[in-house]
Amino acid sequence: MKRYIALLLAVVMLVGIVPVSAQEAPEGTWLGTWPYVLPPEHDLGSFTASGLAANLGNVYRSLVEMPFAFYMWSSGEYEPMLASEWGFTEDNTAYRVTINADAMWSDGSPVTSADVLATYSIGRIRGWSQYNYISEVRAIDDKTVEFVFSGEPSLVAERLILKEYIVAAANYGELAARADEIVAAGLTRDSEEWAALASDIGAFKPDVLLASGPYTYTLDTVNDAFMTMQWQPNSIFSGSVQFGEIKLWAGETEVTTPLVLSGELAHSTNVYPANTVTSFESAGINLVTIPRAYGPALLFQHDTYPFNIVEVRQAMAYAINRDENAFLTNGIGASGTVYMSGILDDMVTLLLDEETVESLNRYEYNLETAAGLMETAGFTLDDEGKWVDAEGNRISVEYKFPAEFADFSGASQNAIDQLNAFGFDITARANPWQEVAADIRAGNFQLSVWSWAQGSPFATSQFFGPIQRFNYVGLTDGQIGMNFQMEFEYNGEMVNLQDMINNASTGLDVEAQRERAGDVATIINDLMPFIPLNVMLSVEPMNEAAIAGVPDDSDPIWLNPSGVDHPIIWLILQGTLSDAQ
Amino acid sequence: MTSIPTPRPVAAAPRRSPGQVLRRLWDSYSFRVLIQSLVTIWAVTTFTFVLIRLMPGNPIQIRIDQLMNRGLTFEEAEQQAANLFDFDPDAPILEQYVDYIGKLARGDLGNSILGGGTPVNSIILEFLPWTLFSVGLGLLLSFLLGTLLGVIIAYRRGGFLDNFITTVSSILYGIPDYVIALLLILVVGVQLQWFQVGQMRGAYNPAIEPGFTLEFIASIFQHAILPVGTYILSTTGSWVLAMKSSTLSTLGEDFITVAKARGLSETRILSAYVGRNALLPLVTRLAISIGFVVSGSVIVEEFFQYPGLGRRLLRAITERDYTTMQGIFLVISISVVAANALSDLLLGWLDPRVRVGKGRGR
Structure with missing residues (x-):
């Protein structure tokens, strides 16, 4: 009997010292995608060029x-x-x-x-x-x-x-x-x-990836077509996640499209053209829409006449139908900018006080108002319906845009068409994006396009692009960019917009932050140093034949934008999403 | 009277000056082809080196843009990007070139700028075999199929088969390979569901242990079906049309009429007279095509996520990975130049007039 009791005790002790890792891996596979680096360059470094940042992006890195x-x-x-x-x-x-x-x-x-x-x-x-x-x-x-x-x-x-x-x-x-x-x-x-x-x-490339998240992987599970991250038992979230593995298909939009259609890829953060999105809907694939937290802005080189005249810039803001522009940027995945303040429309009421929001000029599409502003600036229409100044000069300028970015190209071409119809004489110039970015930084452009705002809940960060990013204040080596002067007289007072932006979100007093952000938003709204054409949305396939538990569209989680705060991170960690099969 | 015989001077071998040796070497057709090839490779390498650096943006600049998209200031982004790469974009281009050529002379293609020290040699060795296999197999099959069909329709010219194959060949010849690849994926894969799109990606099924096993080899061929099929569909048409034209031209030659008059069988005329002579112009073309096998097909490999050199080149170009681009372009240049040299030598062997130097008659 004693022997049995001893044996029983031994068994109980053994069970006692078996760690939590005895829990079983959940079943099911998450079918996602990320354009990771292929072997042999793929590595597990946290600070390398071909490491975790490149291989997992913000969404999947948070799970590791x-x-x-x-x-x-x-x-x-x-x-x-x-x-x-x-x-x-x-x-x-x-x-x-x-x-x-x-x-x-x-x-x-x-x-x-x-x-x-x-x-x-x-x-x-x-x-x-x-x-x-x-x-x-x-x-x-x-x-x-x-x-x-x-x-x-x-x-x-x-x-x-x-x-x-x-x-x-x-x-x-x-x-x-x-x-x-x-x-x-x-x-x-x-x-x-x-x-x-x-x-x-x-x-530095570690041999073994030490993960604090519920998933990890080795180089053996990275191949030419997909990589697989395996569940690991030691994370705080190991008990809540519902997927035993995360399978990430390699490649970008054009490569992932057929996989979404064939049902082998359940969720993707790629930007799909409007027609592709329609194909997804026709195939019965559910779509979720979240903010992308940026959009294309029309950039002025402020040394270029007549873009140094505020009325001309304001007139251009009135002369572009931004809803139309948004649709041609990314179909249902974009919406025309409403508040024109340099802050994302969704965040305006959070980051600005009510009085400021009310006072903002929304520049609603109005060609008459636009024409009035042009006349105030000294322009008249010639026989061919083109604006000319007192010396008979037309506004003949070049608009450079990145050829590879379908969204920015669409926004640019539509803006050019609308402005030319209004009486401008703009020539479109599509260049490689690297060249466009370099030209903007060097101030070697007249009109161009790049993103405004970003996925940060702070006004300072949202104001950053493009007025600091592509302006002399944010550049080095003598680059002038837009060359919009940040120190000027405004309403009878000297202001330093650079300092105002940098200080907009300092301190812990949210009300004071709103006030400071409001001052910046008002100036941007009034002077239109750039035109925020539209705000992009991320329309993401979420195939419910493969994923269960997708919250409905009204769930506040979908207010989180793409990027480091992507809703998928939280939904996977919490176990809200699971394998439908 | 005796005479003392004077020793006869030993006849000295005629000595040639280095200039004469070089002249004799230069008179050699093969030597000339070899030298021309080496000079061409050097010129292309140098041209590519300069051209790559003339492209807008460099690896660091591109990473800076990516970091700034996340909200970093230019200064912060510049600092972080500079730490990522073993590359100094501000180094004088001549210094970079001397360094590159020096390493190249030792067979070292350098390290990938983006790959954190991964040697370009190993990257090429990783990707090149798959391109050689898929594009090479595609070229071989399309050549065999195209020349065979070309001869057949030339013999049956004017008939239904001729019209049908010529029309289909012309259509396929006019469709870019990436369109065929897209159609295969979207129509055959997604719409008709004849295969699972994802399962056909990559070079083989990763669940199968690589080795000389039937299962693994079968998996390799299964995964190559789509890229190889695309190459065959997109290139067979040109071989068919070229072979048909060449065969028709040969059929009109006097020696064919003589052969027929001699009462030789059709089979013998076809194999020994028509086929062999009609193939000659295509052999040269084939040799040149073999040179282009290495460059693969960038977009086709990307669509099928096939791990070939073209797919890797696309990433290198997009992210301005100078060293990897240089390495891949060098391999492509060598293969094309070598194929051209082979073609020249082959032509010189087939037609001795080609070997004759300027005014020398040798």
């Missing part, structure tokens, strides 16, 4: 190498991923994050402060934006870290901290230690040591 939190655009609040608690310290001198006590790497070791410190030591060498706000990162205990502000506390810094991917010190500790030594020695980025370490970081 998790950040602290996930941002909900509908509520403006963060949901926990790697962290369990976060917030500003009482004196607002630092930001404190507590790592979830159960957070583990895929090898079973715990995620600790050391991993965060290693991540940020490397980030300092790589010139991360976080260091514009923080001076140091320190461990309070094994699971708590503090990010010490170098100046004013900032909600922008909070987002940067909470959205950064945390890497394992087991892989990157040695490089991080070298980084710490370099910083402790007082060396700067101009030094050879700094440059050599930056180069080593960019070349």
Whole structure:
């Protein structure tokens, strides 16, 4: 009897020491796509050119190498991923994050402060934006870290901290230690040591990917047509996800289209042309629409006459039917800009106060108003219906746009057609996108197109493109870009728009931020330094024959835009989505 | 009187000056072809090197744009992008060229700029075999099929078969290969569902262990069906039309009439007289086509996600991976030049007049 009891005890003890990893992998496969790098160049590095950033993108990387939190655009609040608690310290001198006590790497070791410190030591060498706000990162205990502000506390810094991917010190500790030594020695980025370490970081390819998310993979599961990420048992989310593996087909839009139609690809973030979207609908494939958080803007080179005249720019804003332009940009996947403020329409009411929103000129399509503004600027229509100035000069200019970008090309060609019909004489010039970008930076253009706004909940970030990105203030080496002067007299006062934009989202007082953002939006709305033509939407196939649990269109999760806050990340981690088959 | 014999001087071998040696070598047709080929490869390599750098944007600039799309400032993006690549876009082009040629002389094509130190040699070795296999097989099959059909319809000229095959060949000849590839995928794959689009992608089924097994070889052929089929459909037409034209021309020659008058059988005339002579012009063309096998078909490989050199070249061009582009272009240049040289030598062997140097009559 004693022998049986001993045996029973042994069995019970054995069961007791078997870790959580005994849980079984969920069944089912997620069928997605990402244009990952093919072998032999594909690597598992977190900071390499052919590593995780290139191979998994923002959506799938979060399932492998998790950040602290996930941002909900509908509520403006963060949901926990790697962290369990976060917030500003009482004196607002630092930001404190507590790592979830159960957070583990895929090898079973715990995620600790050391991993965060290693991540940020490397980030300092790589010139991360976080260091514009923080001076140091320190461990309070094994699971708590503090990010010490170098100046004013900032909600922008909070987002940067909470959205950064945390890497394992087991892989990157040695490089991080070298980084710490370099910083402790007082060396700067101009030094050879700094440059050599930056180069080593960019070349480091770990043999094994240590994942904090519920999925991981090895190079053996990457092939020419698809790669497969396998469920791993040690993540906080391993118990909630409903897919045993994530299969990602290689390739871009033209390659993934047939796979969507054949049902082998259930979800894709690619931009599909309007006709293709219609084909998906005809094939009974469900579509979800989320913000893409940017759109094409018509850019002026402000040294070019007559685009240095505000009335001409305003007239052009009135003369373009933006709904039509949106449809020709991306079919149902775009909508005409409403508020013309430099802030995404969806975010206007959140980031600006009511009074400012009411005061914004919406530039509704009106050719009469446009004509009136042209006349105010000294132009008249000639016999052929073209605008000419007092000296009889037509507005004969060139509009450069990237030939490869179907959306920007469509927006540009339609804008050109509408403006020419209104009385301009614009010649379309389609060039390789790399050339167009370089020309815009160099100021070597008259009219062009590039994106405005971005997927950030902060006004400062949304104002960034193109008025800072493609203007002399955001460029180096003497490039002038749009050359819209950022210091000028406005309503009898000297203003510095550059500073106003940079300060729009500083501090923790949201009301004050709204006020400052409102001042910038008003100026942009009035002076029209660029014309935000439309806002793009991401129309994504979500084949419910393969995916179950897709929330309906009214669910607030769909307010999250494409990119680092993509709804799919959260829906997979929470186990909301599962394999329908 | 005796005489002391004086030793006869040993006849010295006639010595040739280096100039004479070179002249004699230059008189050799094969040597001339070889030198021309080497000079051509060097010229193309240099031209490609310069041309690549004249393209708008460089790898770092493109990465900067991508990072700025995520909201980084130019300065931040520049800093991060510079750390990613072992490449200095500001280095003088002459310095870059000397470095490139120096490495090339040692057989080193450098490392992929985007691939974090992956040697370009290994990238080419990874992708080239699949292109050689698929495009080579496609070329071989289309050549055999095209020449066979060409002879048949030439013999039955004016009949239904001639009209039908000529029309179909003309149509196929006029359709670009990528359109055929798209039609195969969308019509045959998606609409008719004769095959699963995804399962035909790649070079083989990754679930099968690579090795000399029937299963693995079968998988390779199964995955090559679509690209090879596309090449056959898009190129057979040209072989058919060329062979038909060449055969008709040969059939009108006097020696065919003589052969017929001698009472030789049709089979013997076809094989020994018509076929052989009609094939001659096509052999040269085939040799040149073999040279272009290496470049594959960029769009076809991309559509089928076939891991050939063309697909890799597309990414290298898009992201301005200079070293990989240079390596792939070099391999393509060598293959085309080598095929042309082979064609020249073949032609010189078939027609001795071609070998004769200027005014030398040798």
